[in-house]
Amino acid sequence: MLWILITLLALGALGFVLGRQRAVASAGGDARILHSLPVYYGTNVTLLTLVPALLVLGVWLMAQPIVIDRVISAQLPDSYVAEAASRDLLMTEIRRLADGIDTAVERGAFNGRHALDLSVGDDIRQQLADAGVALGADVSPEVLQAAQSFREMSGAGRTWMTVAVFALAVAGLAYAYLRTNKDLRARNRVEYMILGVLMLASTLAILTTVGIVLSMLWDTRNFFQLYPWQDFFFGLEWRPSFEGNSELGLIPLLWGTLYISFIALLVAVPIGLFAAIFMAEYATKRVRSVAKPLIEVLAGIPTIVYGLFALITVGPMLRDYFAAPLGLGNSSSSVMTAGIVMGIMLIPFVSSLSDDIINAVPQSLRDGSYGLGATQSETVKQVVLPAALPGIVGAVLLAASRAIGETMIVVLGAGAAARLDLNPFEAMTTVTVKIVGQLTGDTDFSSPEALVAFALGLTLFVITLGLNIFALYIVRKYREQYE
Amino acid sequence: MSMEDAIMNDMTQIDQGVAVDELKMQARNVDVFYGAGGGTRSAEDMAADKAITHAIKHVDVDIADKTVTSFIGPSGCGKSTFLRVLNRMNDTIDGCRMTGDVTLEGENIYDSKVDPVQLRAKVGMVFQKPNPFPKSIFDNVAYGPRIHGLARNKADLAEIVEKSLRRAAIWDEVKDRLDAPGTGLSGGQQQRLCIARAVATSPEVLLMDEPCSALDPIATAQVEELIDDLRSRFSVVIVTHSMQQAARVSQKTAFFHLGELVEFDDTDKIFTNPSDPRTESYITGRIG
Numbered sequence: 001m002l003w004i005l006i007t008l009l010a011l012g013a014l015g016f017v018l019g020r021q022r023a024v025a026s027a028g029g030d031a032r033i034l035h036s037l038p039v040y041y042g043t044n045v046t047l048l049t050l051v052p053a054l055l056v057l058g059v060w061l062m063a064q065p066i067v068i069d070r071v072i073s074a075q076l077p078d079s080y081v082a083e084a085a086s087r088d089l090l091m092t093e094i095r096r097l098a099d100g101i102d103t104a105v106e107r108g109a110f111n112g113r114h115a116l117d118l119s120v121g122d123d124i125r126q127q128l129a130d131a132g133v134a135l136g137a138d139v140s141p142e143v144l145q146a147a148q149s150f151r152e153m154s155g156a157g158r159t160w161m162t163v164a165v166f167a168l169a170v171a172g173l174a175y176a177y178l179r180t181n182k183d184l185r186a187r188n189r190v191e192y193m194i195l196g197v198l199m200l201a202s203t204l205a206i207l208t209t210v211g212i213v214l215s216m217l218w219d220t221r222n223f224f225q226l227y228p229w230q231d232f233f234f235g236l237e238w239r240p241s242f243e244g245n246s247e248l249g250l251i252p253l254l255w256g257t258l259y260i261s262f263i264a265l266l267v268a269v270p271i272g273l274f275a276a277i278f279m280a281e282y283a284t285k286r287v288r289s290v291a292k293p294l295i296e297v298l299a300g301i302p303t304i305v306y307g308l309f310a311l312i313t314v315g316p317m318l319r320d321y322f323a324a325p326l327g328l329g330n331s332s333s334s335v336m337t338a339g340i341v342m343g344i345m346l347i348p349f350v351s352s353l354s355d356d357i358i359n360a361v362p363q364s365l366r367d368g369s370y371g372l373g374a375t376q377s378e379t380v381k382q383v384v385l386p387a388a389l390p391g392i393v394g395a396v397l398l399a400a401s402r403a404i405g406e407t408m409i410v411v412l413g414a415g416a417a418a419r420l421d422l423n424p425f426e427a428m429t430t431v432t433v434k435i436v437g438q439l440t441g442d443t444d445f446s447s448p449e450a451l452v453a454f455a456l457g458l459t460l461f462v463i464t465l466g467l468n469i470f471a472l473y474i475v476r477k478y479r480e481q482y483e
Numbered sequence: 484m485s486m487e488d489a490i491m492n493d494m495t496q497i498d499q500g501v502a503v504d505e506l507k508m509q510a511r512n513v514d515v516f517y518g519a520g521g522g523t524r525s526a527e528d529m530a531a532d533k534a535i536t537h538a539i540k541h542v543d544v545d546i547a548d549k550t551v552t553s554f555i556g557p558s559g560c561g562k563s564t565f566l567r568v569l570n571r572m573n574d575t576i577d578g579c580r581m582t583g584d585v586t587l588e589g590e591n592i593y594d595s596k597v598d599p600v601q602l603r604a605k606v607g608m609v610f611q612k613p614n615p616f617p618k619s620i621f622d623n624v625a626y627g628p629r630i631h632g633l634a635r636n637k638a639d640l641a642e643i644v645e646k647s648l649r650r651a652a653i654w655d656e657v658k659d660r661l662d663a664p665g666t667g668l669s670g671g672q673q674q675r676l677c678i679a680r681a682v683a684t685s686p687e688v689l690l691m692d693e694p695c696s697a698l699d700p701i702a703t704a705q706v707e708e709l710i711d712d713l714r715s716r717f718s719v720v721i722v723t724h725s726m727q728q729a730a731r732v733s734q735k736t737a738f739f740h741l742g743e744l745v746e747f748d749d750t751d752k753i754f755t756n757p758s759d760p761r762t763e764s765y766i767t768g769r770i771g
Contacts, residue, residue: 365616366575367572367575367608367614368616370575370603371603371610372604372627372680373684374626374630375600382616386617
């Protein structure tokens with residue numbers, strides 16, 4: 001793989017030099033006659049050499065395993081599949097064996113010829129174990145045969161891929177080189193290709209999002225086949241147990257999430273908003289240039305550090321000075337702890353976005369208000385804030401979706417006990433914490449206890465997506481007002 | 484001396500008599516500096532500092548009651564800056580310093596006893612670009628009276644709003660949609676709404692900073708007519724780029740050039756017989 005890339009890059013560099021030379025030569029050495037700068041002719045050749053070859057390489061690398069899997073899987077006799085638990089398991093076994101043999105060959109335990117002549121009688125498992133490759137079970141003749149054809153096809157595929165990629169690169173180079181002359185609009189061509197590369201990047205980003213959602217949808221569907229959706233969405237108990245009979249109700253987790261987020265916003269919104277108003281309306285330039293970066297430092301602190309702060313400082317303090325004297329409990333992990341610390345984390349989100357939005361309110365509105373004899377705070381309250389309100393709501397909603405997705409602070413600040421309770425000094429937990437909880441350790445991905453994580457994740461995703469869309473909608477509506 | 488000239492002279496006499504009796508605002512030896520920072524440096528000191536912009540230089544102006552006074556001059560001559568001196572709007576600009584005396588009915592408005600916020604209720608301002616608040620038409624006009632507690636009750640407030648909108652000659656156009664947002668009106672309507680908003684606090688002086696520069700000719704004509712009406716109750720100071728507009732609406736004209744007040748006299752005299760050659764060059768289009 002690596003040498004293919006290096007060779008391709010070398011070809012590209014060669015193309016650059018050749019293209020540039022040919023262009024200059026075709027102009028009789030006078031670069032001013034050329035349609036474009038000489039650099040563009042070189043770049044044109046390089047891009048035509050590299051881009052198609054790399055695209056084919058990428059697609060081939062992704063497609064080959066899928067195609068081979070298909071073919072091998074189709075070759076397996078149905079009766080044999082019925083014996084083994086499932087086709088997927090069987091395919092895993094085959095792949096493992098094929099990889100094992102490859103590894104053994106690489107390490108020199110087998111020579112290539114010997115690897116092809118293996119038969120079931122040879123006690124492959126033992127031989128591979130000697131070579132440092134562990135197999136889960138003895139090898140059956142069907143699996144061995146499939147694994148051998150798997151190896152064969154992979155090898156052939158790799159050879160053909162190399163041939164195809166290089167053929168394409170050389171063809172691209174030759175084509176671009178031959179087309180190069182002083183009238184070629186190399187500048188425009190490079191522009192098109194750069195546009196293509198940029199579009200590819202944004203398409204990839206979008207496709208990845210779609211891919212994530214689809215993979216979650218798939219596993220969520222599996223979960224709902226094993227566990228009734230009514231019990232998930234309306235269940236009031238969260239009691240997973242890996243022996244079965246779990247109760248996987250969403251409500252307690254959702255309650256914890258919303259309760260903690262609510263407290264976080266209760267902290268973050270007033271402080272952040274007031275800070276933003278001070279920065280935008282009252283602070284002198286010098287104060288602002290110092291204070292604003294200082295507030296934004298809060299956004300750069302990793303959440304695990306906030307979590308430690310919650311665990312070591314805020315939690316015990318709240319317990320000793322509020323919860324215990326008031327008789328509201330004696331747990332240092334509580335909704336209040338996580339909420340307050342998360343609120344501190346969110347302050348810069350609210351203040352920084354609100355500050356920008358308040359600054360975007362036209363000065364003419366402030367002048368109008370001052371001109372009527374309003375004081376500064378009257379102007380802020382009655383003119384600036386109403387004008388900025390949609391944007392501020394957008395900022396708050398973005399902060400809310402951050403709060404809902406937060407994990408580390410909750411684990412360390414509020415604990416991991418799912419509970420439905422109104423007392424803010426009680427330990428509770430959130431959806432995100434339980435997703436981590438269900439997927440760490442030894443998990444069986446066919447049990448509802450593990451698959452529930454995907455349903456939780458998807459639920460969370462839908463909630464934050466909804467909030468984000470709502471925020472975007474509001475922010476966009478706001479923009480229309482002043483542009 | 485012809486008959487007409489004699490009459491003109493008589494009228495001038497009368498006008499001047501009014502001006503002396505009912506002097507509203509008086510500015511003496513006003514200097515304005517930008518980029519001056521804080522502190523209490525003297526005018527001479529700041530004028531000598533090359534880093535400081537000397538925007539207004541020793542300007543004296545008398546503004547008579549129930550008169551339209553116009554400030555004309557090329558861009559950057561300081562006429563808007565001087566207008567903002569009259570209601571202390573320059574206070575809101577960082578690094579802007581002013582020296583000299585400005586009085587409103589004999590009281591120095593830059594005295595430390597005077598609250599600039601209260602002052603601005605007495606000296607209202609209309610801006611170049613219509614700037615209605617993103618509120619309903621009613622709330623836009625009610626803004627000033629609400630802040631200053633001018634209305635005893637809701638009915639009273641509604642009456643003030645109606646009277647102000649009528650005075651700004653926009654009542655008939657908006658009376659059926661007082662709840663609609665002020666930003667939804669046309670440019671000319673917005674500017675008249677802003678005038679109504681300024682009138683609603685019953686100011687004594689109304690400052691207008693190029694109120695028609697963002698308007699089309701029809702809306703401009705409406706606003707000019709309105710300015711002429713307003714003269715019956717307020718003294719109006721208007722900054723304008725259009726010399727025709729100054730000639731049409733004002734009785735007194737001040738010509739500013741490079742921060743100096745070149746000439747200040749009756750509008751008729753400025754436009755027919757200016758005493759300073761710079762004024763003549765400007766109004767005949769040779770400079771500016």
